[in-house]
Amino acid sequence: MAKAFNWQINKEVTYPYEPKRPKRQFAVVMDLNKCIACQTCTVACKTTWTPGRGQEYMLWNNVETKPWGSYPLGWDIKLLELLNGNKKTVLDAPDGERVLGYKPEEMDWMYPNVGEDEVNEPVDIGTVLENFPHPIWMFYLPRICNHCTYPACLAACPRQAIYKREEDGIVLIDPERCEGYQECIRACPYKKTMFNFVARISQKCIGCFPRVENGLQPQCVITCIGKIRLMGFVNPPDKARPDNPIDYLVHIKKVALPLYPQTGLEPNVYYIPPINVPIRFLKQMFGEGAENAVKTYMSMREGKEPEILGLLHLFGSTPQIIHSFKVMDNNAIGYDEKGKEIVRVPIVEPIQERPHKDEKLEVVRQDIP
Numbered sequence: 001m002a003k004a005f006n007w008q009i010n011k012e013v014t015y016p017y018e019p020k021r022p023k024r025q026f027a028v029v030m031d032l033n034k035c036i037a038c039q040t041c042t043v044a045c046k047t048t049w050t051p052g053r054g055q056e057y058m059l060w061n062n063v064e065t066k067p068w069g070s071y072p073l074g075w076d077i078k079l080l081e082l083l084n085g086n087k088k089t090v091l092d093a094p095d096g097e098r099v100l101g102y103k104p105e106e107m108d109w110m111y112p113n114v115g116e117d118e119v120n121e122p123v124d125i126g127t128v129l130e131n132f133p134h135p136i137w138m139f140y141l142p143r144i145c146n147h148c149t150y151p152a153c154l155a156a157c158p159r160q161a162i163y164k165r166e167e168d169g170i171v172l173i174d175p176e177r178c179e180g181y182q183e184c185i186r187a188c189p190y191k192k193t194m195f196n197f198v199a200r201i202s203q204k205c206i207g208c209f210p211r212v213e214n215g216l217q218p219q220c221v222i223t224c225i226g227k228i229r230l231m232g233f234v235n236p237p238d239k240a241r242p243d244n245p246i247d248y249l250v251h252i253k254k255v256a257l258p259l260y261p262q263t264g265l266e267p268n269v270y271y272i273p274p275i276n277v278p279i280r281f282l283k284q285m286f287g288e289g290a291e292n293a294v295k296t297y298m299s300m301r302e303g304k305e306p307e308i309l310g311l312l313h314l315f316g317s318t319p320q321i322i323h324s325f326k327v328m329d330n331n332a333i334g335y336d337e338k339g340k341e342i343v344r345v346p347i348v349e350p351i352q353e354r355p356h357k358d359e360k361l362e363v364v365r366q367d368i369p
């Protein structure tokens, strides 16, 4: 067993293989204040990658309503029980096992919309919710594979069929090597490897690697209606670059946080927590940094964080991967790897007022009072 440093929980974890950070690490930031659970991402991924036989219940991207939604059923409750109130990471397995885990039942995968749109407790008709956080709340949590720095799925596979790519940190299952042992399914705390009952192998989110290799963001990111997502590459904190959009949100402003960092795997999907939800719940889900993240986001809403505001305008603005960004003169600008400008978005859209009677066209506009 080797030792590996996990910056998210600021401690060493044990890992069965010698840890080696990839040249760069695939990462996604999702702003949970903007997700509307339209499931466009889910459908985009499904139609692109999992429309085949044996994949009927397979959603590499799913969106669940918290607190009651979960896919597969109860995955996070079971995870929290396994971690025994933060006493363990999933890599603290008993002798003879590599990873702490459990395997969902077949039926657990069949209710992806359970708890959809349900609030935390019954609410009287006519209730008005004013101040944040709200006593009555819910929010949508979109989930894909976290392409973890120390993947539990990879650690657990007895066939060594899972590998993490050196060039971008994307975690893949080799279908030629996989023999269907399903140890990866048992091990992944986020339950993001899934079994194909026809092909008799496991399958998982591939980070849309054919797109990433061509400088493009994944399907679930670019099709997002709410523009809540941005894909890029995250550096470890000591190499964070303030002009890298992901580093800026994760390391500099600390407004985007990993999901259940207590698993110990260094997951690489980062969430901007929802401001309407009680902090206690957010801390359990996103770690101690949740309170500050919410405060920073609130400051942005009050106009005190123009760089974050600008950067959020670049979410969903281009299919290309934004490697660096700048906010200036009411514009958010994104650049490619070579520093060439690829997108420019005004932060405040210019307004054009048209006269009721247009003398030039000799028309009267009825929609203007």
Ligand code: SF4
Binding pocket: 144, 145, 146, 147, 148, 151, 152, 153, 154, 171, 187, 188, 189, 190, 191, 192, 193, 204, 265
């Ligand atoms: Fe593996 Fe699960 Fe991490 Fe994805 S989220 S890399 S499937 S352990």
Ligand code: SF4
Binding pocket: 044, 045, 046, 049, 060, 061, 144, 145, 205, 206, 207, 208, 218, 219, 220, 221
């Ligand atoms: Fe699906 Fe690609 Fe999104 Fe993964 S990154 S969930 S493969 S669309």
Ligand code: F3S
Binding pocket: 156, 157, 158, 159, 160, 161, 162, 173, 177, 178, 179, 180, 181, 182, 183, 184, 185, 201, 202
């Ligand atoms: Fe390994 Fe999972 Fe296949 S454990 S053999 S990748 S089903």
